[in-house]
Amino acid sequence: MNRTRMTVLALASAAALALTGCSDDDSDSSSADLESESSQEAAPDPAAAEEESPAAAPKEVEVTPPGTxxxxxxxxxxxxxxxxxxxxxxxxxxxxxxxxxxxxxxxxxxxxxxxxxxxxxxxxxxxxxxxxxxxxxxxxxxxxxxxxxxxxxxxxxxxxxxxxxxxxxxxxxxxxxxxxxxxxxxxxxxxxxxxxxxxxxxxxxxxxxxxx
CATH class of the missing domain: 2.60.40.1240 (Immunoglobulin-like)
Structure with a gap:
């Protein structure tokens, strides 16, 4: 009787450990997916940055004096x-x-x-x-x-x-x-x-x- 109970408990414990392992793997995978999506959203758009860049200001020049x-x-x-x-x-x-x-x-x-x-x-x-x-x-x-x-x-x-x-x-x-x-x-x-x-x-x- 005792031997049968111990066997059932051992099997139950193994199943619990297996479920726990699956839960940890799923959690790690979900976190990785969220980090990847967050990185993609945060990545700057080079084209947008170029459009927002102001045009270069005209440079200063020396004009030729009248009568030259x-x-x-x-x-x-x-x-x-x-x-x-x-x-x-x-x-x-x-x-x-x-x-x-x-x-x-x-x-x-x-x-x-x-x-x-x-x-x-x-x-x-x-x-x-x-x-x-x-x-x-x-x-x-x-x-x-x-x-x-x-x-x-x-x-x-x-x-x-x-x-x-x-x-x-x-x-x-x-x-x-x-x-x-x-x-x-x-x-x-x-x-x-x-x-x-x-x-x-x-x-x-x-x-x-x-x-x-």
């Missing part, structure tokens, strides 16, 4: 404020080339003048401070003689094949980004265009002038 005279190939840095786009740009006049007179007269139509000889001012525009100037228009450069004087004619708002005004690309928003553009200009009888001047805003009374 430069050689073709040298850069001037000036403020830019047109059509809601503001910042600073670098302007480098890279050369002046001849333009076909017949094409020029055709482009001007009734506004043409037989006494005007056409020239093309070629220059590069650079984003100087990192402001977003995407899609902005280039500055209006005016042709000058070789010594920086008035060539006797000024042309506005005309393009011919080979001398058309370009526009900043949409991604023109980083310091150092640049694009090439051109400006059609003219000279009166006995004169020619060999340089250019920048006369906008603060430079109206004392332009920046590029000469050979």
């Amino acid at each position: 005279r430069l050689k073709i190939g040298e850069q001037a840095v000036v403020p830019y404020d047109r059509a809601g786009a503001t910042g600073h740009i670098g302007i480098t006049v890279t050369g002046v080339s001849d333009v076909d007179k017949a094409a020029f007269d055709a482009a001007l139509g009734e506004n043409g003048d037989a006494d005007i000889t056409p020239f093309c001012v070629e220059f590069t525009v650079e984003n100087a401070d990192g402001s977003d100037l995407g899609g902005s228009y280039p500055p209006d450069l005016i042709g000058t003689t070789a010594d920086g004087g008035d060539p006797g004619a000024t042309v506005f708002g005309a393009d011919v094949e080979g001398c058309a005004e370009g526009q900043a690309p949409d991604e023109f928003a980083e310091a150092g980004a640049s694009y090439e553009t051109k400006r059609l200009q003219g000279a009166g009888p006995g004169a020619s265009v060999a340089g250019a001047s920048y006369e906008e805003d603060d430079y109206e009374d004392a332009p920046i002038v590029w000469t050979p």
